[in-house]
Amino acid sequence: MRNLIDPIAFTIGPIKVHWYGIIMASAFLVGMYLAYRRAEQTNIHPEHIINMITLIIPAAIVGARLYYVIFEWQRYADNPWETLAVWHGGLAIHGGLIGGILAGYFYVRKHKLPVWQIADICAPSVIIGQAIGRWGNFINQEAHGGPVSLQFISKFPEFIKNQMFIDGRYYHPTFLYESLWDFSVFVFLFLYWKKKRFEGEIALLYLVLYSLGRYFIEAMRTDSLMLGPFRVAQLVSLFLIVTGTAVIIYRRKKTKHKE
Template identity: 60%
Template sequence: MNPVAVHIGPLAIYWYGIIMTAAFIIGAALAYRLASESRIDPDHVLNLLIYIIPAAIIGARLYYVLFRWEDYSYNLLEIFAVRHGGLAIHGGLLGGALAGLLYVRKHKLNFWQMGDIFAPCVVLGQAIGRWGNFINQEAFGGPVTREFIGRFPAFMQKQMFIDGQYHHPAFLYESLWNLLVFIFLMIYRKRADFHGQILLAYMALYSAGRFFIEGLRTDSLMLGPLRAAQVVSVIFIVAAIGLYVSRKQDKHSIRQDEHTK
């Protein structure tokens, strides 16, 4: 599949960029709606995005480049060629979270409440964005038989035929997992009883799926003998569980104090 969607004169518009832009726009629109439902000024969402989007892109690219430095050390200009892919979601999450934290502190907002608003939007954006990897033939898994890949649509079979072999459409597995996480979070948010519950559920669920799907991939970023995404996923899961328990206990402590009074 041609990664270029259209040429406008000398300018090439890439499918990867179109898909990532669509993911950002859809996620932003949903965040705007959820903020209104949560009685938070939705303008904060738009202002936050001015901070978060560039920070997430820079974080995602730096994370990827650092783990693939040997591919960029002799051609530094290639670092800026994001149209070819090479954005690592964990770097994007860290960059976006840091920018968001700076904004909410500056404007004295509740970080956990804002995180609950953005978490479903982020995972929906991830579900969409994985199709950019499909176009660029990234995030694929190990070799599979023709019989196995035959269960998938013809256009997917063709795109997963790489270097003379069919491969697991790992991008699809993660896209579908992210979509399931999104649906769960949208239902669960109606039952959440403390700020941060949705954000922490996202961290744990996304990371659990990513851990197993990453094991199928052949293009993983490596941290010594370990897959970096799996290491970070374990850290995210442990942190999410620890913070969930802590915030749950804090909520009960506050309620007990109120009853005592």
């Protein structure tokens, strides 16, 4: 009998508390703390970060769920109430980014804050949150890749090996690949902060670097959202890589010209 991790962490009376929810809440809290501390080091009042995140979190969750449900509507057409069961998984990161960015932009414009500076403060928090959040997919046995051999999966820790045994087969722990990539991007952005050449560079580098890793990891996954024959996440990643790189080059040249 394999020691699978129970997706329910504990119960309080009739309420079941899922590991997925605990992990996602932890991701938000860590991100909030880091953004708050970074704001303290700048001319942005840190209370703006708390106020903004109270809007961003629900907007990101709604955006992530809507994005997923839209592309997977055939799974929910006969049971629309299941669209509310976010603890079963099914939160698309790109949808969460769209929802979060829109909410954040609304707050920044309302309070006349510097958009690019706020984006730089938030970007490292977003990527570390994604790195943590992928472990929620691990608990739910989702966001994995294709089948692998016992010899291959045995190179991983036993608890990962056991959790990646699904319906009689072992699968690529792509959640782990993306979590490690996201954490590496976070470390780079954290170290690069003092070297940034213009406001917004950290945010743009986040979009480019995250998308670069996501593009290749997405090719290994078995649960990709599809648009015809194309993987939606790969299309979005390509767009963000090209657009983000172009803006970085343009703004670096513009900054150099001013200097």
